Amino acid sequence: MTATHHAPAAAESGASATARFKSDKFAAVADTPKERVSLLAREVLSAVHETIRKHKVTYDEYNALKAWLIQVGEDGEWPLFLDVWVEHVVEEVATSHRKGNKGTIEGPYYVPGAPEQGSRGSVPMREGEGGTPLVWTGRVTSVDGSPLKDAKVELWHADADGLYSQFAPGIPEWNLRGTFSVEEDGSFEIHTVRPAPYQIPTDGACGKLIAAAGWHAWRPAHLHVKVSAPGHELLTAQLYFPGDEHNDDDIASAVKPELVLDPKPSDGGETVTYDFVLDPA
Numbered sequence: 083m084t085a086t087h088h089a090p091a092a093a094e095s096g097a098s099a100t101a102r103f104k105s106d107k108f109a110a111v112a113d114t115p116k117e118r119v120s121l122l123a124r125e126v127l128s129a130v131h132e133t134i135r136k137h138k139v140t141y142d143e144y145n146a147l148k149a150w151l152i153q154v155g156e157d158g159e160w161p162l163f164l165d166v167w168v169e170h171v172v173e174e175v176a177t178s179h180r181k182g183n184k185g186t187i188e189g190p191y192y193v194p195g196a197p198e199q200g201s202r203g204s205v206p207m208r209e210g211e212g213g214t215p216l217v218w219t220g221r222v223t224s225v226d227g228s229p230l231k232d233a234k235v236e237l238w239h240a241d242a243d244g245l246y247s248q249f250a251p252g253i254p255e256w257n258l259r260g261t262f263s264v265e266e267d268g269s270f271e272i273h274t275v276r277p278a279p280y281q282i283p284t285d286g287a288c289g290k291l292i293a294a295a296g297w298h299a300w301r302p303a304h305l306h307v308k309v310s311a312p313g314h315e316l317l318t319a320q321l322y323f324p325g326d327e328h329n330d331d332d333i334a335s336a337v338k339p340e341l342v343l344d345p346k347p348s349d350g351g352e353t354v355t356y357d358f359v360l361d362p363a
């Protein structure tokens with residue numbers, strides 16, 4: 083897998099992520115009280131001013147920043163930028179009170195309404211879908227240990243080329259995206275394939291920043307989940323695979339030790355167990 087292999091589809095992924103954010107989440111941002119806006123805007127601007135003073139930022143650097151910010155918007159990469167470099171701290175603050183799973187960032191590629199696949203089934207996939215077959219069993223319980231029989235597990239992830247359906251072109255609409263229910267005892271069994279490590283788009287403004295700073299663009303391979311149950315807080319998480327070289331230097335800073343799976347080889351594929359504990363709302 084090389085950067086050139088990913089680049090063309092990645093550019094479209096940025097613009098698709100912007101369109102998806104507008105259609106799903108714009109409405110939620112309308113009503114922030116003006117005192118709160120004023121406080122947060124002032125403090126963010128002060129942090130910028132302090133950085134300029136501390137490092138004696140020049141006019142050339144200021145203009146480079148302006149040009150780059152304009153390009154982030156033109157490339158549709160604000161969701162990518164924010165989810166890679168900012169969201170992990172928002173998630174940390176939002177879930178710090180939890181006694182059950184804390185989770186991690188959502189990222190830009192969630193789509194609500196993935197097809198219902200029952201409590202034991204497969205995510206939709208193509209004939210001969212690449213990647214090691216993975217059978218994942220688990221349970222959803224409340225913090226007191228009681229099973230949550232009405233829980234839902236939404237799963238979405240990249241394919242064996244690191245690409246997401248509905249964001250990269252040429253992939254069936256709901257490929258590797260499914261919604262699972264659970265049994266009376268909270269258990270489920272999901273059949274999927276192992277995703278590849280994911281490289282954030284290298285051909286747009288975020289890629290330019292990464293190249294200009296001499297960073298890398300990789301996230302470790304990961305499965306995204308949203309786990310919900312009536313009367314409980316929504317859990318958004320990602321699950322990772324042991325030994326991935328980017329578990330320790332994820333560009334999105336979203337790996338936590340408790341989110342790393344322990345898969346076992348089994349004929350022709352792997353099996354893994356991972357359970358979820360939800361906090362009452």
Ligand code: DHB
Nearest residue numbers: 162165166189190282334
């Ligand atoms: C980004 C992509 C992901 O798949 C993810 O999980 C987090 C962030 C991104 O490109 O911004």
Ligand code: FE
Nearest residue numbers: 189191280306
């Ligand atoms: Fe992802």
